[in-house]
Amino acid sequence: xxxxxxxxxxxxxxxxxxxxxxxxxxxxxxxxxxxxxxxxxxxxxxxxxxxxxxxxxxxxxxxxxxxxxxxxxxxxxxxxxxxxxxxxxxxxxxxxxxxxxxxxxxxxxxxxxxxxxxxxxxx
Amino acid sequence: xxxxxxxxxxxxxxxxxxxxxxxxxxxxxxxxxxxxxxxxxxxxxxxxxxxxxxxxxxxxxxxxxxxxxxxxxxxxxxxxxxxxxxxxxxxxxxxxxxxxxxxxxxx
Numbered sequence: 704x705x706x707x708x709x710x711x712x713x714x715x716x717x718x719x720x721x722x723x724x725x726x727x728x729x730x731x732x733x734x735x736x737x738x739x740x741x742x743x744x745x746x747x748x749x750x751x752x753x754x755x756x757x758x759x760x761x762x763x764x765x766x767x768x769x770x771x772x773x774x775x776x777x778x779x780x781x782x783x784x785x786x787x788x789x790x791x792x793x794x795x796x797x798x799x800x801x802x803x804x805x806x807x808x809x810x811x812x813x814x815x816x817x818x819x820x821x822x823x824x825x826x
Numbered sequence: 827x828x829x830x831x832x833x834x835x836x837x838x839x840x841x842x843x844x845x846x847x848x849x850x851x852x853x854x855x856x857x858x859x860x861x862x863x864x865x866x867x868x869x870x871x872x873x874x875x876x877x878x879x880x881x882x883x884x885x886x887x888x889x890x891x892x893x894x895x896x897x898x899x900x901x902x903x904x905x906x907x908x909x910x911x912x913x914x915x916x917x918x919x920x921x922x923x924x925x926x927x928x929x930x931x932x933x
Contacts (some may be wrong), residue, residue: 738922740871740924747914747924747925747926747927748863748865748871748914748916748924748927749924750916750922750923750924753922764921764922764923765827765921798870798871800871802918803918809858810858810859810861810876810877810918811876811877811882812861812863812873812875812876812877812882812916812918813861813863813871813873813916814873814876814882814883816870816871816872817870818870819870
């Protein structure tokens with residue numbers, strides 16, 4: 704079945720970096736964008752950016768520009784989100800989600816989500 | 827930058843009642859890029875509606891979306907016990923973002 708499986712929970716110190724992975728299966732990885740969305744405890748959803756799984760092109764929310772890097776490895780159908788200069792406010796659950804259909808050139812919504820990766824930033 | 831405002835913040839209803847959730851954009855949004863999600867406690871979001879009015883795979887027909895331009899609506903025709911959750915609208919234009927959410931709680 705179509706699924707995205709994310710890496711496990713991380714605990715980081717302020718100022719460090721974290722890299723979360725998202726492995727796709729059950730569909731052609733390079734046919735869709737992968738988006739990253741985070742959610743702090745008790746808060747709403749916050750879109751961070753996307754990576755075109757075919758070309759590797761990226762688009763980031765202005766808030767994260769300069770601090771986030773999204774990449775992918777097509778040989779293992781895996782996308783990555785690296786966030787640097789971590790601070791306590793970055794403590795959240797990070798989700799990857801399948802986005803734009805690159806073949807149909809259409810957005811059918813974020814229809815497949817990973818299980819979420821908890822990142823805790825604490826000294 | 828577009829802002830999505832969802833209202834009300836909380837909707838208190840009983841099972842069987844109709845729920846009407848609003849999502850208002852600060853500037854016009856392409857209907858092709860407007861989606862709705864449901865999220866239950868401890869779970870990730872679930873896609874309900876894309877393209878403002880198309881139901882995602884497996885979504886019951888009691889969920890419907892409508893609207894265009896700056897005003898969009900998610901309607902749940904008759905609330906089932908499993909529908910009590912938080913609902914988010916999302917636009918996926920040049921700078922994607924989510925609305926703040928509407929919590930549908932049991933009255």
